[in-house]
Amino acid sequence: MSPTTTEEFALPERALENFGAAVRAAIEEYGRVTSADVPIEAPRRPEFGDFATSAAFGLAKIVKKSPPEVAAHLVQLLQKSGVLRHELFAAIEPAGGFINVRLAPRCWQNSVARILREGKEFGRCGPSGKRISLEFGSANPTGPLVVVQGRTLSIGQTLANAMQARGHFVFTEWIINDEGAQMETLARSLYARYRQATNPSYPLPEGGYPGEYLIPIARAIRDADGERWESAPESEWLPHFMKFGRDRIVAEQEATAKRFGVHYDHWQSEKELHESGRVKADLERLRERGYTYEQEGALWFKATRFGDDKDRVLVRSDGRTTYYGADVAYHYEKLQRSDYTIDILGPDHHGYIGRIRGVADALGHKDQLDVLISQQITLMRGREQVSMSKRAGNIVTLDEIIDEVGVDAARFFFVMLAPDQPLKFDLELAKEQSNNNPVFYVQYGHARIASVFKNAAASDVDDAARGATLEKLEHPAELALARRLDEFPRVVAATVEQLAPQRLSHYAREVASDFHQFYTHCRILEQDRDTRLARLGLSIAAQQVLASVLGLIGVSAPTSM
RNA sequence: GCGCCUGUAGCUCAGCUGGAUAGAGCGCUGCCCUCCGAAGGCAGAGGUCGGGGGUUCGAAUCCCUUCGGGCGCGCCA
Secondary structure, three states: OOOOOOOHHHOHHHHHHHHHHHHHHHHHHHHOOOOOOOOEEOOOOHHHOOEEEOHHHHHHHHHOOOHHHHHHHHHHHHHHOOOOOHHHEEEEEEEOOEEEEEEOHHHHHHHHHHHHHHHHHOOOOOOOOOEEEEEEOOEOOOOOOEHHHHHHHHHHHHHHHHHHHOOOEEEEEEEEOOOOHHHHHHHHHHHHHHHHOOOOOOOOOOOOOOOOOHHHHHHHHHHHHOOOOOOOOHHHHHHHHHHHHHHHHHHHHHHHHHHOOOOOOEEEEHHHHHHOOHHHHHHHHHHHOOOEEEEOOEEEEOHHHHOOOOOEEEEOOOOOEOHHHHHHHHHHHHHHHOOEEEEEEOHHHHHHHHHHHHHHHHOOOHHHEEEEEOOOEEEEEOOEEOOOOOOOOOOOEHHHHHHHHHHHHHHHHHOOOOOOOOEEEEHHHHHOOOOOOHHHHHHHHHHHHHHHHHHOOHHHHHHHHOOOOOOOOOOHHHHHHHHHHHOHHHHHHHHHHOOOOHHHHHHHHHHHHHHHHHHHHOOOOOOOHHHHHHHHHHHHHHHHHHHHHHHHHOOOOOOOO
């Protein structure tokens, strides 16, 4: 039996339900309307209380009085109401048409008790039964992951984490674009590097990949096969170099993702999609539905019927399927096996959205697909922009970024902005161990709490963790922090519903900020035992929420730094 | 030219899907450690929410228009 006695009816959301029902009853009595809408919102300014409703504005029209009058009258009805449980509310007052509500400290105390009881589970839901397919980061297996993909990976993994917390079944996947002309270019570039070991002037092919990352791979081939390929004809070495390079690069991409805290449930080879016959079968399905036609020897998808600006080729006139054709097949599969399918694409894939949406529409899954663009990154070093011209071969890899600023800073910065917002990423700032750096501000909050626990008596911390006593929480800073912590489940929900990972990083900062304010205004290790335990309890809850939100973002929560 | 994204404080950005006097960080000015981590806190200055129309009791948010910025418009991926 836990000594924590959370009064379920006195949790903030229960109090709000009670309030909403009471307002609804009052409106029906006053305006003779049924099933009134009672929107509840969180006011920006603290003096307006914890919550407010604008319900009086709607009723004002019906009863033909001014909103302030209506609000005042509603409050009178509420005071007399038999529906309202008065002990849950510290204040209910009309203000310019709004009705502001301040909950009794007891509600917030109960919320803290619940967080202490639920611990890591606070903010998580049981299984929703919803299956979500989330594809992000997919790339050509022709080189290492670069910075902009790091952002896509951060966004994708953070969303996946948040969805899991909401109880959804999330399936993360990556497509390996190992089919197409770029694979031959890879093989030829790799071969050139192989030849350069004995002949430094051997030229890279026209339009080849100039990056030095191919050199060690070429060396690996030489270590295994010696000079065997030096005099072989292209028809012999090409398939080998293609497969060797592809396998090696995919393995490196996966290693980088893993190092970055990003896990994929499935790596899908595009080549395999073709070889298994799935592409063919799914294209046939489109044809049967009459969404394709042949012209000039090629097979076209009637994309314009679904809002795209031109029709698109699925199968080229030489019989080879386009990337798009394969993707049609893959999306059909994903839409079949999930309730909701999400693609996160790089900034250079704007033009692809309409096409992929068109396919979902044609296959009868129009509202089941969301396509998100992870916008570009401009790397900064202080005021200086870091050049990342791919043409010149000076790419900046994700590994280099991790080496320089660490996983924590990169993961946090990459989700600070809305995905469709271009991001300026300042390497100097990300490395800075100061309050200029938002990652450190949040982590510092977590570490600072840990430090307080070290100074406290162990038995006090244990008692506080059981929620021994929380009645002393009443200082505005204490209640503000408790109120903030109570938001966590709703923040996770909003993150998922709006596909907005930046909500989590903003929220993390707000929790840290509210904790720091509480810390300076209220001494935690007070003489008075009840006060001390209450504040320790609040601190434990705050630390838990900080750890949880940082965990969703993929950032560590240090106990000292 | 067409399509998508975007324009909010000197800078970087929030703004919870239409609510109250538009917020935060950095930078700037001035304060707060005999006391749990000052990597912190408090106060102040700083805004025609690109411009113009419209819808609404109410608009940064929705609609139209206009100007500026980014990206995309292959039988490439």
